[in-house]
Amino acid sequence: MVRFEDVSARYGRGPDVLSGLTFELAAGSFHFLTGPSGAGKSTLLRLLYLALRPVTGTIELFERDVAHISRQELPALRRRIGVVFQDFRLIGHLSALDNVALPLRVAGAKEVQIRDHVAELLAWVGLADHLNDLPPTLSGGQQQRIAIARAVIGRPSLLLADEPTGNVDDRIAMRLMYLFEELNKMGTTVVIATHNDGLVARFPHPQLHLEGGHLFRVPGRPRAQKARARA
Amino acid sequence: MVRFEDVSARYGRGPDVLSGLTFELAAGSFHFLTGPSGAGKSTLLRLLYLALRPVTGTIELFERDVAHISRQELPALRRRIGVVFQDFRLIGHLSALDNVALPLRVAGAKEVQIRDHVAELLAWVGLADHLNDLPPTLSGGQQQRIAIARAVIGRPSLLLADEPTGNVDDRIAMRLMYLFEELNKMGTTVVIATHNDGLVARFPHPQLHLEGGHLFRVPGRPRAQKARARA
Amino acid sequence: MPRSGRDLPLAGDASARFLPWVAGAMVFLATLALAGALLAQTVAARWHRDLAGSLTVEVPSRPGIAAPERERAALAVLKETAGVAAAELVPRSRLEQLVAPWLGAGAHVAELPLPSLIEVRLAENASLDLAALGHRLTAAAPGAKLDDHALWLAGVAAVVRAVEAVALAVVALIAVLCAVAVGFAVRTGLAIHRDVVEVLHLIGARDSYIARQFAGHAFRMTLKGGIIGLAAAVSLVAALAEGRGALGPLPLPEIRLSVAAWAMIGAVPLAAAVFALLAALATVHRQLKRMP
């Protein structure tokens, strides 16, 4: 699904933010991405959703070398990737419903198929009463949930979430994690960047830990512990 | 310092988000503002920094009824209030240094007094290496710390922070809390909206808890517990 | 719910109010300039048709020598000259009409020793050696003078060229301004909605999906403003034509624009709108190429 080989990344002429990253993510896996603030978590995700190109090394995504993907092919590829941005990036003049429907519309889906599907998902994340509200009129946590709904509505093959629970309380965070796990069970490969140590402690998934520009793998705990955590 | 009497607030013609709020914050006090996502925490802070006017009731700020404050007086009043916005609101084309210096510049401070002071504060929040970086080139947690530095640089009488630790890890969160407590000791009244239950548990300050549009006060724990928490 | 493909709230932008104004003013000025240029061309064409293919030979009256004889001699020379299509004596009555206003009502025109005039029409594309012809005429009819209107025509042509050049410069300036304004509106739109454009991109929207919205917006706004500008310009021209009679006799022939000219003027707003559409498409695509 995802394969990094000796990948380095930087911004412009700045210093290397990431260097010599080599790892693989199996299709259907679920990883936390951890590390101190400024370690490069968002940068790594940017590499994965093709908003940033590596300086050296090769990235393979969906069995394709991203260096050889043309501009024309990008849209189709991106539709297979769902992203929850750290700063949400909702479209301010579109309602919650239209924001979440956007990936479907851009992909050319039929209107009749869209609305019910979208409304159902928004109800699931606790926004049934805010379908027609505009993002700027919603609270931080409500916006974050719209961002998550938009990322998952298209049943992406790869889900990348950057700090998706930073603005919600623990109860909602659990609910969102449950959503991610459901998707994962249906085959989506999931990567979640987070600072929430509690969350990482409660779920048994393996971690990708970034520090000093380098990546360390922390294996997941056995499944048994997870059941306890969710209780 | 702050006195609310039967205050209700809403946006436009929407439903009441807050209703019948009556409370007082003594000068020099330190409160957490808690409540589920969408409960109205940010709304309450908006009332406090005068970006939103109450529909009914009276708000007194610095011993003045805000209903009788003219447009001309607002800037001077706002300079006494430091705000950490939930979405940071940094100025993208100004360096970290200039962003933090802004409240001083706007107030007409001398350039010579500004730079060292600002650089010192930024070093304190861990951004000594990023003084001249632009916010869009910084990580989420780094931006959040600039936002905090900007809010406190002017030694405000009232500090309002909306989810100031949502994008940083626990170690930095502790450091920031320490900064807020230092300010508080020097006389600043502090109100911090947060979802971070861990943080609230570790510090002994009283809470203002919002739920269903109403406010509930949760008294602080005795001082002893705090020492343990910080260890 | 907005229609799919209208994710960008362009209609609410400041540019939604700006573009029609600019387009209106531009089309207004362009229409006036175009009308001026077409008018100048029509006038010039008329004068040219009247004068270019013709010569005038003047045979002065001279006491002593009979005029008819010299007239006949001059006509004979002209008729045997290759390239001359026709040569005709201007009747004395027409000459008197021409001269009368300059002499006062009481003058006894009939007694005047007026010169005879011969109007010569040249064959099309005739290339005459005017100097040689002049010499032969003088030899045949002493005192005869050849006038080819060259000076007068050159003056007219120069004026018309100047009018055309100014009109063309105005139209060119307007086209450039229009492109600049549209480019500005589009770039402004992209700047205001940069976040939206970026998100659409990352979500998998094609460049054309985004460019279409900007181009459509620019087209609609420009067409709207252009039609208003055209209406204003045509009203102004009509009002001027109306008021023209009130100005008294002017040294201009009565002129109507041809149907083709009117069609050209009527097409200005559409041309501007299409131009705006293309400018918008080009600008958006250029800007989008810079995004990852």
Next chain:
Amino acid sequence: MPRSGRDLPLAGDASARFLPWVAGAMVFLATLALAGALLAQTVAARWHRDLAGSLTVEVPSRPGIAAPERERAALAVLKETAGVAAAELVPRSRLEQLVAPWLGAGAHVAELPLPSLIEVRLAENASLDLAALGHRLTAAAPGAKLDDHALWLAGVAAVVRAVEAVALAVVALIAVLCAVAVGFAVRTGLAIHRDVVEVLHLIGARDSYIARQFAGHAFRMTLKGGIIGLAAAVSLVAALAEGRGALGPLPLPEIRLSVAAWAMIGAVPLAAAVFALLAALATVHRQLKRMP
């Protein structure tokens, strides 16, 4: 580090490139229009000065009655008329000069029965009853005709008024466009930098702190473009004046603009810049008032 008071990155906006263009084009057109209007006024003033205070009396030659006698009679009538400053017979030689070109070189002008002309200059502010004067003249010198140039002057005045009206309309249109463009640029700037403006507000910046930046920006950009536009317009006018000689004799007197007129034209860019500054201030303050 940016200077304090330049927190808004206006210089990097699309409007930094847009405003000078618009201002340049506007000032260019406004200068041309203004120059045209001033020129028309100067021409009109000249013609008016030449003709308005004068009359012409024409005494036709009539076989039988001696001309000098009738001329004397007409002059006598004129001289005893209140309001007539001077009345003088035009010498026969000047009349012959006037008529000669129309008769051909060979005509025996000296033999022509030309009418006599008397040029009359009126006292300033004289109010004459022209009809009565005409009757008295005809009585004294049978056939004498009075010409007050009224028709001709009215025609000239109408043309000049039309030129002025068009020029004024162009200048007004340009001022409106300029205000619209500046207003648009400012509103665009506010829209693009809305977040920044809001933050500055919440941080305690005064409206004037923000408005100053926009106004200064608009002023600088407009002045820059305006100076270029003025230079272009002046070059064009100079080139036209240069090329004027090449056009051959035109029915226009040789004309120079007065120093005052040149000063007026030179002030156009500054006026536009000040205008832009005020438009920007007004727009910003109006928009800021809407913020809490």
